[in-house]
Amino acid sequence: EAGVTQSPTHLIKTRGQQATLRCSPISGHTSVYWYQQALGLGLQFLLWYDEGEERNRGNFPPRFSGRQFPNYSSELNVNALELEDSALYLCASSLDGYSNQPQHFGDGTRLSIL
Amino acid sequence: AQKITQTQPGMFVQEKEAVTLDCTYDTSDPSYGLFWYKQPSSGEMIFLIYQGSYDQQNATEGRYSLNFQKARKSANLVISASQLGDSAMYFCAMREGRDDKIIFGKGTRLHILP
Numbered sequence: 284e285a286g287v288t289q290s291p292t293h294l295i296k297t298r299g300q301q302a303t304l305r306c307s308p309i310s311g312h313t314s315v316y317w318y319q320q321a322l323g324l325g326l327q328f329l330l331w332y333d334e335g336e337e338r339n340r341g342n343f344p345p346r347f348s349g350r351q352f353p354n355y356s357s358e359l360n361v362n363a364l365e366l367e368d369s370a371l372y373l374c375a376s377s378l379d380g381y382s383n384q385p386q387h388f389g390d391g392t393r394l395s396i397l
Numbered sequence: 398a399q400k401i402t403q404t405q406p407g408m409f410v411q412e413k414e415a416v417t418l419d420c421t422y423d424t425s426d427p428s429y430g431l432f433w434y435k436q437p438s439s440g441e442m443i444f445l446i447y448q449g450s451y452d453q454q455n456a457t458e459g460r461y462s463l464n465f466q467k468a469r470k471s472a473n474l475v476i477s478a479s480q481l482g483d484s485a486m487y488f489c490a491m492r493e494g495r496d497d498k499i500i501f502g503k504g505t506r507l508h509i510l511p
Contacts, residue, residue, distance in 0.1 A: 316498070326488065326501040339498060371440055385432055386499060388442030 285310065287389035289374050295395045296364050304359040304392045308376030315357040316377075316386055317349060321370040329372075332357055333379065361394070369396045400424065401489055401502035409508045416476040418505050420489030423470060429493045431472040433463065436486040436504070445487075448472060484509045 288307045296302050308315050317329040328341040332351035340347075346362040355376075361368055371393050375386035402421045410416045422431065433445040448456045448463045456463040464473040476483055489502040 325503045328498040328500070331498060341498070373440075373442060375442070385444040385447050387444055388434070390439070390441040393440070 287374055287376050287387055289372075289389035289392050291392060292390070293393045293395070295397060297397050298364055298366060300364050302361045302364060302368075302394055304361075304372050304374075304394070305356065306359070306374030306376075306389060307356045308374075309387055312376035312378055312387075313355055314377045314379055315351055315355065316375040317357070317359050318373045318375065319343075319370045320373060320391070321367070326373070330359065364396050366396050368394060370394060399502075400500045401491055403487075403489055403502035403505050405505045406503070407506045407508070409510055410479055411510050412481060413478055416479050416483070416507065417464070418474040418476075418487050418489070418507065420472045420474065420502060421470055422472060422489075422491050424491065424493050426494040429491055431463070431465070432490040432492070432499065433461070433472075433474045434488045434490060434501075435483075436488065438485070442488075446474065479509050481509050481511060483507060 290305045294302055314333040316331050319327045319329055329343055330349050331339045335351050349359040351357045371391045373388050373391045375388045377384040377386045400423050404419050429450045431448045435443045435445055446456050446458045446461045446463050448465045455465050460477045462475045464475055486504045486506050488504045490499045492499045
């Protein structure tokens with residue numbers, strides 16, 4: 284069974300640009316979560332999608348947005364990139380978002396802002 | 398107040414010894430789940446073990462076990478017979494009730510010495 288896959292592995296952008304990160308969940312998983320792991324700040328919850336809807340978002344500005352497609356894959360979009368957006372972005376999926384099913388993580392996308 | 402506290406930022410342990418990684422949590426919800434994840438230097442997050450608040454027995458998965466002390470709100474991870482490949486960052490996390498997101502601690506960096 285394939286795990287959670289994320290692309291690209293690395294992404295280099297400059298300030299003010301826009302970045303799109305992609306995630307494919309484990310087959311059968313309907314919930315997708317996005318986390319930001321900035322250096323020294325641990326894992327911060329960004330967004331949760333389930334059945335195509337945004338169910339919750341963390342304490343991030345609106346320039347962080349995303350969507351979930353009918354096949355449950357997801358995109359994270361970050362507009363007007365700032366230097367502090369440099370981080371590892373992790374996507375996770377779970378069977379559903381309403382029970383204590385573990386979240387399984389992808390390998391992450393490392394976003395670097397120059 | 399922090400929901401998840403991991404008091405050991407770093408630990409050095411001799412190979413083959415047992416390791417206990419501390420985690421305390423704070424919640425008033427009677428229904429919650431506790432998770433441990435391992436993050437090697439490559440960045441991916443690996444689910445290790447789960448303990449539900451109503452589970453009567455401590456969770457075990459191979460060399461991993463969870464020392465769950467509900468009254469003390471403690472969920473320590475025990476790794477038996479440590480191996481060099483156990484060197485990684487370890488995160489304790491909690492999900493409250495029917496909430497969607499998982500809250501992570503700041504992590505403990507474990508170094509296994511040969």
